[in-house]
Amino acid sequence: MYELLGPAEVRALAEELDIRPTKKLGQNFVHDTNTVRRIVSSASLRADDVVLEVGPGLGSLTLGLLPACRSVVAVEIDPVLASRLPRTAAERAPEFADRLRVVGADAMRVGAQEILEGGSAPTALVANLPYNVSVPIVLHLLAELPSLRTGLVMVQSEVADRMAAGPGSRVYGVPSVKIAWYADARRAGPVPRSVFWPVPNVDSALVAFTRREPPAGVRRESLFALVDAAFAQRRKTLRAALATWAGSADRAAELLVAAGVDPSTRGEQLGITEFARIAELADR
Incomplete structure (x- = not known):
């Protein structure tokens, strides 16, 4: 059995840890269990997948991911959140808690060695990304981890458009082409503002990607x-x-x-x- 975090649990955890979500770290915590289930389902994970989650925060999505894959590697920059996450997993998903490994690091700078240490290479990226650095994080991780074959990330709606845009689109640009070097990307649906605490002042969307071979013969x-x-x-x-x-x-x-x-x-x-x-x- 496992229990997801609802609005009351998210606020109680934040109060316990004296966490006040900051815009600087892009912290907007998901407190809607149906959204968590939808993300996990849309990620189409296999039982042998090793999931890389960036910015797990209080653990809302982490708890949904643990039963759906072989293991989860969660990269968290906030030391308070990183230290609490294993206990949250043990309390709310005891059967699956041993599948979790937390890496205290900045996802913009984390190296493959830190992520791989003592575990298998991640095969899927599933994350609610900090909005201000979402594209750089995805590009960095795709470069660092050739093992990542699929991904489903939640980003600002306009960023989702740019990541998935094709030539000729009004929003097609640098992120579109650089993502296309690594993978085929597509929008995978909108996410309402109401599922977050605090409520962001922007709309969100899911972007799914599948890695493919980059163009041959060019660096x-x-x-x-x-x-x-x-x-x-x-x-x-x-x-x-x-x-x-x-x-x-x-x-x-x-x-x-x-x-x-x-x-x-x-x-x-x-x-x-x-x-x-x-x-x-x-x-x-």
């Missing part, structure tokens, strides 16, 4: 530098936007033509394949 660093340059000045044509990156506008045009891209095109019209072709030519 990630080269492609990411190209993408940053292409979107630095969105209204400019690629010939102009890539002038500094390539060394000159003429050299940029030369590379674009060689890659089969019209130099008057803008960055938001290119997919990961086209960017990879340009970066590969530039590296030669």
